[in-house]
Amino acid sequence: MPYVTRFAPSPTGPLHLGHAYSALLAHDMAQEHGGRFLLRIEDIDRERSKPEWEDQIYQDLEWLGLQWEMPVMRQSDRLPAYRAALETLWQRSLLYPCTCTRRDILDSASAPQEGAVQYGPDGIIYPGTCRHRTGTPHSLTPMPDNVALRLDMDLTAIQIGEHRVSEGESVYFRETGEGPNGETGLTAFHPEDLLTTVGDIVLSRKTFLGSYHLSVVLDDATQGVTHVVRGQDLFEATRIHVALQRLLKLPTPEYHHHALIRDDNGKRLAKRDDAKAIRKFREEGASPTDIRAMVGLPLC
Structure with a gap:
């Protein structure tokens, strides 16, 4: 290769x-x-x-x-590819529209019953306010435009973990550099942890189609990238990218996270x-x- x-x-x-x-x-x-x-x-x-x-x-x-x-x-130049991937995820009911503002998210995440605000690789972990507002099956409705689309991380964890031998088995990726806490070699995460440590991330924004997480995964696969070299500040986002690769049946490259200047x-x-x-x-x-x-x- x-x-x-x-x-x-x-x-x-x-x-x-x-x-x-x-x-x-x-x-x-x-x-x-x-x-x-x-x-x-x-x-x-x-x-x-x-x-x-x-x-x-x-x-x-x-x-x-x-x-x-x-x-x-x-x-x-790649917007049609991003839309096609979003349509695929929408038809599988893995996406849902979200109308929350940043203030809405902060207020909901910091409500007394929620405890302290939790942060993940994408900022404040979304509390799931809009997750269950869509009652009609996605296969019967077109994907909406001009609205933020979030990835249902609960369903994502179920789907990327369905081929595991047992509940709680890890998903792996190979780290050839070093994560911020010294992670190197074969690195693992539990799909079940994605909901509480990452949350329902935005995969397409109201102001433009797609997102960093979606585009980087699709582009790396299209270009045949085998080794992703980037800073340690993006190490935690790798779990998101591996999850998307599994959902979209894309290859997972090796990752090399380097120290920051x-x-x-x-x-x-x-x-x-x-x-x-x-x-x-x-x-x-x-x-x-x-x-x-x-x-x-x-x-x-």
């Missing part, structure tokens, strides 16, 4: 040192294994994605010395942190070799 990695930035701001580390590492790993390195532009959020940021992504990566296969996949105060870098932007280092005369040294990668 070919060894395939990818770098998948969103054109919503400047690439920083953390992006450089992830892109260089994925590129190095592909070269080390005689594999392929792909670039994907995650521009599904058309309101925040800007052409100028996409152009700068190409410029920064070329300056770093990276080469990738053409054509570049862009999520904005942080600022002088130990805070994870964000796109708004222009002080660590690759372009700024370029303008100040740094070389690609300097960037590799800054992020702790061996020199080529």
Whole structure:
């Protein structure tokens, strides 16, 4: 099987040192294994994605010395694939429409009977307010547009666990890097825990079709990605992605989560942190070799 990695930035701001580390590492790993390195532009959020940021992504990566296969996949060209997957999940009654606002969710999750607000990889764990409001079987109704669609994680846990030998048996994925708590090797989670530790995540938003979780799973499968290289901040989301892969009968790649590049105060870098932007280092005369040294990668 070919060894395939990818770098998948969103054109919503400047690439920083953390992006450089992830892109260089994925590129190095592909070269080390005689594999392929792909670039994907995650521009599904058309309101925040800007052409100028996409152009700068190409410029920064070329300056770093990276080469990738053409054509570049862009999520904005993949909307029919996302809709088809959503339709499949809708017909299986795994999705339901949700009209809750962020304030509604916070108020419901923090109600006295609910106890302390619980957080998962997608933020506040949704309390399930809209889960049982749809009485008509989905197979008899069209999937609604212009409304948030949530994944029923209770039904998801049942379906991805139905081929297990016994109740409580784990679902596994392989971690070749290291999770935030030192997780490595064959890594497990219980489907039954998804409802309480992840909750009913949004798979399509009112303002645009699809979501990060859905698109990344579909795109990785379409591109034949075998090794997903990304930061440790996304480690917990892997359970969501493995669950979706099982629901949609897609292959599960190996995951390589790497340490995060942080600022002088130990805070994870964000796109708004222009002080660590690759372009700024370029303008100040740094070389690609300097960037590799800054992020702790061996020199080529």
